[in-house]
Amino acid sequence: MLVNWRIIGSMETMNHKPDYEKELRDAGIRITRPRRVILDILSGTEDHPDAMEIFRRAVSVDSSISLSTVYRTMKLLEERGAIHRHAFNGGPSRFEQASGVHHDHLIDIETGDVVEFRSDRIEKLQEEIARSLGYDIVHHRLELYGRKRKKA
Amino acid sequence: MLVNWRIIGSMETMNHKPDYEKELRDAGIRITRPRRVILDILSGTEDHPDAMEIFRRAVSVDSSISLSTVYRTMKLLEERGAIHRHAFNGGPSRFEQASGVHHDHLIDIETGDVVEFRSDRIEKLQEEIARSLGYDIVHHRLELYGRKRKKA
DNA sequence: GCGCCAGTTGACAAGCATTTGCAAAATTTT
DNA sequence: AAAATTTTGCAAATGCTTGTCAACTGGCGC
Numbered sequence: 001m002l003v004n005w006r007i008i009g010s011m012e013t014m015n016h017k018p019d020y021e022k023e024l025r026d027a028g029i030r031i032t033r034p035r036r037v038i039l040d041i042l043s044g045t046e047d048h049p050d051a052m053e054i055f056r057r058a059v060s061v062d063s064s065i066s067l068s069t070v071y072r073t074m075k076l077l078e079e080r081g082a083i084h085r086h087a088f089n090g091g092p093s094r095f096e097q098a099s100g101v102h103h104d105h106l107i108d109i110e111t112g113d114v115v116e117f118r119s120d121r122i123e124k125l126q127e128e129i130a131r132s133l134g135y136d137i138v139h140h141r142l143e144l145y146g147r148k149r150k151k152a
Numbered sequence: 153m154l155v156n157w158r159i160i161g162s163m164e165t166m167n168h169k170p171d172y173e174k175e176l177r178d179a180g181i182r183i184t185r186p187r188r189v190i191l192d193i194l195s196g197t198e199d200h201p202d203a204m205e206i207f208r209r210a211v212s213v214d215s216s217i218s219l220s221t222v223y224r225t226m227k228l229l230e231e232r233g234a235i236h237r238h239a240f241n242g243g244p245s246r247f248e249q250a251s252g253v254h255h256d257h258l259i260d261i262e263t264g265d266v267v268e269f270r271s272d273r274i275e276k277l278q279e280e281i282a283r284s285l286g287y288d289i290v291h292h293r294l295e296l297y298g299r300k301r302k303k304a
Numbered sequence: 305g306c307g308c309c310a311g312t313t314g315a316c317a318a319g320c321a322t323t324t325g326c327a328a329a330a331t332t333t334t
Numbered sequence: 335a336a337a338a339t340t341t342t343g344c345a346a347a348t349g350c351t352t353g354t355c356a357a358c359t360g361g362c363g364c
């Protein structure tokens with residue numbers, strides 16, 4: 001059974017290093033044990049956890065990790081553009097790995113679930129509006145808050 | 153000169169009570185001295201001040217007003233829909249009087265200035281997107297962060 | 305106009321999310 | 335593997351906001 005664990009294990013437990021580790025290392029960021037744990041959590045999730053939730057998940061992997069380190073790592077990764085920070089509803093910051101394509105968010109006001117979407121037409125309109133106001137857009141934030149439609 | 157002061161004075165110093173006072177009173181909200189001061193500040197400004205800034209302006213009118221009261225009043229007015237709360241860039245909440253028409257915001261990342269705008273086409277697209285994802289929009293938040301375009 | 309009393313206030317403590325100071329521990333450099 | 339440097343865990347500190355509570359007051363009823 002020396003072979004099967006690789007197949008059975010999750011992506012995170014497999015021993016080929018994710019490419020983002022190399023990228024970060026090349027950017028002058030040390031890949032320490034706490035950071036690797038946090039990066040694995042972020043890359044292996046579909047949701048948008050906040051610092052406390054990341055901390056909880058991290059502790060279950062390595063109980064010595066501190067909340068401070070989670071916050072420090074989030075700030076570091078955000079500065080490097082590796083993750084995005086959101087404050088839906090003015091609540092605590094929630095994070096997501098910065099994947100290639102930009103997208104906006106639809107937040108279910110009943111469950112807190114987040115659905116990602118993207119609209120080139122809206123993006124285009126935003127550019128036009130900013131331009132007409134004499135500005136260049138550096139970034140933007142579009143959040144739709146809604147509830148799941150009952151029935152059809 | 154018993155006549156001219158009315159013309160020269162600002163809207164806030166003129167003695168006809170603003171109609172929003174009556175509206176709030178009818179909604180069961182007592183118009184106290186601190187609240188009147190705060191309401192006057194909100195109705196008389198074009199910008200989007202945060203609690204501390206409102207507090208500073210209020211104190212200059214009535215030095216006995218406390219910061220607690222500013223926060224309490226903002227929460228009250230927000231619940232009643234009389235004002236809107238924004239947390240641009242994840243910073244402290246900034247407030248604006250709820251005027252009739254909905255609008256979105258363009259924030260100057262260099263000065264913090266806020267420009268209001270409105271696009272029916274974007275609103276329409278948002279509805280379409282939410283609908284296609286199976287949701288009804290309850291509210292939304294669109295913030296453009298940009299910098300003033302140099303030259304033409 | 306005057307008193308009553310629930311609603312409101314100011315002062316200050318407490319709460320929550322996040323940041324920071326610091327000595328110890330881990331990592332990279334030499 | 336020792337030196338140089340960064341990162342960590344812990345605890346204390348911060349910034350914004352809400353809660354507590356005795357004192358005060360707006361607005362109705364007389």
